Amino acid sequence: STHDTPVKNGICVQLNGQQLWRTFYDLGTEMIITKVGRRMFPAIRAKVKGLKSNRKYIMALDIEAVDDNRYRYVYHSSKWMVAGTADNPVPPRVYIHPESPQTGDSWMRQNSLVSFDKLKLTNNENDTHGHMILHSMHKYQPRIHVIEQRIDTEAPGVTTFVFPETQFITVTAYQNQQITRLKIDRNPFAKGFRNSGRNNK
Amino acid sequence: STHDTPVKNGICVQLNGQQLWRTFYDLGTEMIITKVGRRMFPAIRAKVKGLKSNRKYIMALDIEAVDDNRYRYVYHSSKWMVAGTADNPVPPRVYIHPESPQTGDSWMRQNSLVSFDKLKLTNNENDTHGHMILHSMHKYQPRIHVIEQRIDTEAPGVTTFVFPETQFITVTAYQNQQITRLKIDRNPFAKGFRNSGRNNK
DNA sequence: ATGTTTCCACCTAGGTGAAAACTT
DNA sequence: AAGTTTTCACCTAGGTGGAAACAT
Numbered sequence: 001s002t003h004d005t006p007v008k009n010g011i012c013v014q015l016n017g018q019q020l021w022r023t024f025y026d027l028g029t030e031m032i033i034t035k036v037g038r039r040m041f042p043a044i045r046a047k048v049k050g051l052k053s054n055r056k057y058i059m060a061l062d063i064e065a066v067d068d069n070r071y072r073y074v075y076h077s078s079k080w081m082v083a084g085t086a087d088n089p090v091p092p093r094v095y096i097h098p099e100s101p102q103t104g105d106s107w108m109r110q111n112s113l114v115s116f117d118k119l120k121l122t123n124n125e126n127d128t129h130g131h132m133i134l135h136s137m138h139k140y141q142p143r144i145h146v147i148e149q150r151i152d153t154e155a156p157g158v159t160t161f162v163f164p165e166t167q168f169i170t171v172t173a174y175q176n177q178q179i180t181r182l183k184i185d186r187n188p189f190a191k192g193f194r195n196s197g198r199n200n201k
Numbered sequence: 202s203t204h205d206t207p208v209k210n211g212i213c214v215q216l217n218g219q220q221l222w223r224t225f226y227d228l229g230t231e232m233i234i235t236k237v238g239r240r241m242f243p244a245i246r247a248k249v250k251g252l253k254s255n256r257k258y259i260m261a262l263d264i265e266a267v268d269d270n271r272y273r274y275v276y277h278s279s280k281w282m283v284a285g286t287a288d289n290p291v292p293p294r295v296y297i298h299p300e301s302p303q304t305g306d307s308w309m310r311q312n313s314l315v316s317f318d319k320l321k322l323t324n325n326e327n328d329t330h331g332h333m334i335l336h337s338m339h340k341y342q343p344r345i346h347v348i349e350q351r352i353d354t355e356a357p358g359v360t361t362f363v364f365p366e367t368q369f370i371t372v373t374a375y376q377n378q379q380i381t382r383l384k385i386d387r388n389p390f391a392k393g394f395r396n397s398g399r400n401n402k
Numbered sequence: 403a404t405g406t407t408t409c410c411a412c413c414t415a416g417g418t419g420a421a422a423a424c425t426t
Numbered sequence: 427a428a429g430t431t432t433t434c435a436c437c438t439a440g441g442t443g444g445a446a447a448c449a450t
Contacts, residue, residue: 189441
């Protein structure tokens with residue numbers, strides 16, 4: 001099962017923690033959204049290569065609706081099923097990575113990852129904190145944008161990367177208990193029994 | 202007791218928490234320095250006005266030796282006395298505010314302070330964390346630099362602001378117990394009995 | 403029924419001074 | 427004797443899922 005390394009415009013962006021993302025994806029990734037805002041877990045992290053050393057870049061992330069459906073979780077089959085059409089979309093927001101803008105060299109600094117872990121999701125349509133506003137029970141796809149700042153007046157060059165394994169469905173409470181288990185096991189902030197003698201299978 | 206508001210090159214920088222700084226200054230401010238790095242308390246915070254809206258600025262802070270003396274604390278008189286000449290100075294470092302560079306508008310955003318609270322002091326001359334390297338038992342003066350990034354090739358314009366009430370003497374353990382008391386009372390991270398019924402006089 | 407909000411105990415992460423051990 | 431380093435209990439700050447209350 002080889003996979004392509006995405007390269008566009010000479011820029012290479014590799015998703016970090018791909019294996020974990022795929023484990024979640026196979027179960028049907030759920031992300032909790034709250035009024036005050038909740039982080040994503042896993043967070044989107046990427047290794048970037050192929051930038052011009054001294055050019056400045058902005059790293060951005062947005063989240064687009066995958067389709068026009070509303071979903072609901074069917075317990076007896078442990079599956080997400082279409083349950084109507086999507087709510088009216090909210091004016092889209094873009095999350096600018098807080099270290100932007102930065103030179104290509106800085107973004108590519110050895111062993112460093114471009115991490116979007118400060119990003120938060122909310123279902124509050126009047127949010128004033130700059131969080132990503134999403135509808136609950138909808139399916140979404142994050143996108144990473146590498147924006148090269150040009151010196152002259154021409155528009156900045158935008159290169160977009162999409163990793164399908166980072167798709168998720170928004171919830172206000174977890175539906176699939178396997179997802180809950182996996183979040184507890186892998187997120188250091190989630191309480192659980194990771195360090196006790198208990199085995200979870 | 203009026204005081205001048207410092208304005209240079211049309212830029213105005215006002216020290217925040219001036220009253221607290223003066224209370225410390227009157228007792229003889231001490232700052233702990235450690236091998237791993239320790240924050241300053243109080244931190245240097247400033248309100249900035251008079252920047253050009255769309256120009257980009259870097260905010261920086263450095264710490265210069267006030268004189269060529271080494272000091273020691275004399276307990277029976279509760280005073281710092283000169284006790285020899287200063288150690289050889291360390292190659293100077295400049296702390297760049299992590300939000301740099303940013304437009305004038307961003308720095309002057311309403312009610313926002315330019316806060317250098319992430320800055321750390323160390324006595325480790327081999328420090329690799331970018332902390333400010335200082336000698337213990339020496340007297341220092343922080344300086345704020347407002348650096349305007351020019352579009353053309355001319356050198357950036359640097360405007361420097363100095364607030365004498367932020368002078369301090371470095372220690373590895375507090376000497377003056379009134380300083381200790383004041384740090385505990387005012388620094389939320391320091392343990393004490395601020396919220397119990399106990400009065401400290 | 404089904405989905406949302408609020409509150410909370412339990413975590414991680416990291417900033418304090420005090421005390422003891424160590425150094426010179 | 428004087429100053430430094432190490433360790434630690436005690437904080438703040440804030441990210442979790444779960445339970446109960448709430449809403450529709």
